[in-house]
Amino acid sequence: MKKLRQLYEGKAKKVFTTDDPDLVIVEYKDDATAFNGEKRGTIVGKGVINNKMTNYFMQLLSETGIPTHFIRELSDRETLVRCVSIVPLEVIVRNIAAGSFSKRYGVEEGRLLRRPTLEFSYKNDDLGDPLINTYHIYALDLASPAEVGLITEYAFKINDFLKSTLAQCGITLVDFKLEFGKTSSGEIILADEISPDTCRFWDSKTGEKLDKDRFRQDLGNVEGAYREMARRLFG
Numbered sequence: 670m671k672k673l674r675q676l677y678e679g680k681a682k683k684v685f686t687t688d689d690p691d692l693v694i695v696e697y698k699d700d701a702t703a704f705n706g707e708k709r710g711t712i713v714g715k716g717v718i719n720n721k722m723t724n725y726f727m728q729l730l731s732e733t734g735i736p737t738h739f740i741r742e743l744s745d746r747e748t749l750v751r752c753v754s755i756v757p758l759e760v761i762v763r764n765i766a767a768g769s770f771s772k773r774y775g776v777e778e779g780r781l782l783r784r785p786t787l788e789f790s791y792k793n794d795d796l797g798d799p800l801i802n803t804y805h806i807y808a809l810d811l812a813s814p815a816e817v818g819l820i821t822e823y824a825f826k827i828n829d830f831l832k833s834t835l836a837q838c839g840i841t842l843v844d845f846k847l848e849f850g851k852t853s854s855g856e857i858i859l860a861d862e863i864s865p866d867t868c869r870f871w872d873s874k875t876g877e878k879l880d881k882d883r884f885r886q887d888l889g890n891v892e893g894a895y896r897e898m899a900r901r902l903f904g
């Protein structure tokens with residue numbers, strides 16, 4: 670399968686058409702951004718790790734009954750996926766308070782939540798991805814109640830699966846962001862990525878941050894954190 674034409678270039682990935690209209694190729698870059706693009710940088714080797722890690726999780730999730738866009742890894746940085754229109758929602762699941770949740774509710778980072786939470790942000794860079802509730806989602810026709818129901822069910826199942834898989838590698842899954850897409854036949858499937866760019870991973874013993882917060886907060890050894898996550902999962 671060959672790349673034909675670049676469809677789109679995002680902050681961390683490019684998307685290309687192929688000769689099959691139902692399939693596209695994603696290419697992972699080393700570019701990193703934070704704070705809605707205000708902070709920019711490069712994390713050397715990130716694209717390779719995020720590609721491999723996303724594909725690893727997506728394959729396992731498929732086996733547990735979650736439909737995903739993953740078809741086949743083509744190279745270190747390139748993967749063939751199903752073409753979808755992205756539901757313009759960031760679907761965020763949290764197990765432990767951190768980031769914007771801690772800030773918004775005045776909760777210390779690291780507090781274990783009584784139960785996992787789910788929230789949606791409206792994917793819109795110009796507006797800074799504002800928090801959105803389900804009434805707003807339906808009113809704006811961003812997704813139907815049935816679609817939001819399915820997305821919610823998948824999101825918590827994905828959380829249970831990732832939490833236990835990562836726990837076996839000595840990693841605590843703090844929170845993460847998912848994106849879902851709609852196929853030409855209207856099926857809702859998991860899309861985008863699952864990586865240290867989109868999840869908070871803490872070392873279960875030391876609490877060390879092994880994710881993009883090292884870049885966001887200038888904690889140093891950013892590349893090392895991504896490599897350590899790859900080592901925990903793949904040896």
Ligand code: UDP
Nearest residue numbers: 761767768769770844845846866867868869
């Ligand atoms: N996240 C993401 N993309 C975004 C916003 C958040 O991947 O545009 C991820 C982030 O890495 C974290 C989770 O979603 O794992 C929750 O992020 P939060 O809302 O706390 O936002 P932040 O603190 O990053 O502003």
